[in-house]
Amino acid sequence: MAQKGDLLLQMKGVQKRFGGAIALRGTDLSIRAGEIHALLGENGAGKSTMLKILAGVHVNDGGTISLGDKPFTTGSPQASIEQGIAVIYQEPSLFLDLTLAENVFIGRQPMKGVAIDWAQAQNEAARLFAELGVPLDPKRQARGLSIADQQVVEIAKALSMNANIILMDEPTAALSASEVERLMTVMKSLKAANKAVIFVSHRLDEVFAISDYITVMRDGATVSENPVGGTDLQKVIKEMVGRELTELFPKTENKIGDVALEIKDLTNPAYFRNISFTVRHGEIVALAGLVGSGRSEVARAIFGIDKYTTGSVKVNGKDLAKGSPVAAMAEKIALVPEDRRQQGLFMIAGVDRNISMESFDRIKGKIFLNFKKERALTETWREKLSIKYAAPSNPVESLSGGNQQKTVLAKWLATDPDILIVDEPTRGIDVGTKAEVHKLINAAAGEGKAVLMISSELPEVLGMADRIIVMREGHQVAELSRKEATQEKVIAAATTGSKGA
């Protein structure tokens, strides 16, 4: 049994690359028994890669990892489990068809002779659940369990295999306040039992409330490691963001006109509550916040893909029917979704077919579609957006990510919308194309279109938007004008809900 303060895990200069992309460029981390260690960083900083290396899912390319005085053997999840490392993923990975007792003991069921001793498995599971203060029925199926209870099962599993290092990847992301409190109690009891808990979270208030140590990562490297007393919120935020706002955004001052889109008290209790804002013609409004804060869901509700329970959406002063994308499109709203592969494009169809998809009226002849018109339409947008492809009929999946994104934009711009909603318009595309997409969005605003942009990239938000609405956990926590917005203010609002900062 480890004593409090013993060094359990040490990572030094750990590196990992995926093809040409560098995920970790030299990460250090030291974890001691009886400590809760928070791992912070923006999306893409390398936290998940690091957890997956410890979990045995990935193998590091360089650097050393030691467990106590022994080197860590990478390679398989089984090997990590045997070395006392348990991982609780963001999305619990339970077997929904099996009972809770079985989920706790899968692969390590207690045996009586040649047969599994189910009675003992159930008793043991019940004991672990009781120890965690959550009396779940070990004989029930995992199906139907809340995320919070699923995590309890995962933690019980970790305890049952005598793990002394427990990794939790954003365990609180999907929990309600009371569930978070319960989880924190569990984490404290793990700590009291001299286990080490590594905990990834974007909720900085929780991090400061429970952690003993805080490690900040940025761009695949460790920036700082401090005891919680040796740092503060402002410092951590600065370290997370790090870079100066150097990228140039071709922000143009557009003439701002009347209100085009008015959202009032929009609520869907599962995702967001009382969202109210307006977007004017010629204006770019950004919806900022963490992944999972409900931004995309608001966009989907406006466009009618999802329903909302209360509130209203007005377009140019007129009520918009809810739950109908057809009605939204008739009012000249366009939504460029965040996941272009799944939601934005027909990957195996040609570029021409994709661009004309929402503009059939423009390309139809008397009876049949007029493919000459389709070609002309495609050519127009190829020129405007400088989309690169060999032939218009080439499937979109053969295009680069940036050109795919331009194709989705072309598809929606071809409908000549009044209101353009773009969700993560530059995710996963290179810097050059990014600037082009920004230029396009600016141009759209310049033509008097109202633009609502969802983005997780702060420089983009700050560089592009006339106004910034910040969401946190489904609530609208701040509205900042272009003048008053800073990275620190947006992050503070998105992570703690505080408006001052």
Add this chain to the structure above:
Amino acid sequence: MNFLSRLKPSGREGSLGLILIVTIAITGIINPRFLTGDGTRDLFTSTAVVALLAIGMAPIIIMRHIDLSVASTVGLTAWFIADLCAKHPEFTWVQCFIIGPIIGMVVGVLNGLLVAGLRLPSLVVTLGTLYIVRGAVYVISNSVDYNAQEMPPSLLDLGQKVYFGIMPFTFLLVIFAMLITAWFMKYRKAGRDCYAIGSNPHAADLVGIKVFRRTFLAFVFSGAMSGLAGVFYLMRFAQVDSTAFYGQELAVVAAAVIGGVTIAGGSGTTVGATIGALLVQTIQGGLAAIGVDAFWKSAINGLLLIVAIYADRTLARKSENALLAQRIKERA
């Protein structure tokens, strides 16, 4: 009895058993011969091959896979054994019972390597081996058929053997295979791994389950059962040609699914699969008894399958709702 009660079928198998009994009763009312010793024996005899295959298939479906090659494998084994016996008159039932599963396992190893090793979809792989194996039978059989006189008398005698007036030897073996497999699936780690893999393949990797080994062995097991089923085929029909058992693979899938083995993986038992096979056969017998044209047979089979899937979905939704309700109650 203690052993049986420990294998206590869950609600699903219980209600299936009930449906089977009701179906048998109805059929018996229409045609009293069905309830006689002879009728019951015929039911068991005619179900044995499909039931054995359904027992072999159950673990595979539980793992979210499928094995469509089973009927071709039955054809291959049956023809091959008949051929060997014709050339070696000294062979008895013993050789048949050894050679059959071995031939089946060869096909199983091929399926297993392709599905587990190369991670190819089992639907396509076993569709391929379905055609390959059947093609192989056509080629090597060279249109030669075998009849009773070329087969070992000891094997045919065993095929005629009946215990207690109703229980044929073959179905006794089916019950034996069913119980062993059911016990294995419930009380051995390897068996539980099958349920875990079918329930959440991604998570199975993460908790360190040996997915390759389990998947591979499940296909080898199914192959072995298919080989044994080939021997059963000879025992029942005492003749074989290259089209033996042609196209029957879907009847096996249907039996398993009707028996509550969920096609989406993660749940089901071999007891259910066996009851499913009996149920299909009983309904066929019942329909024949009330004089329904044999041409309707496959249509009614299909209808039964859809009803089973619908019942399965409804039950699953019900239990999911119940579990959600339990959660809300636990919260309160």
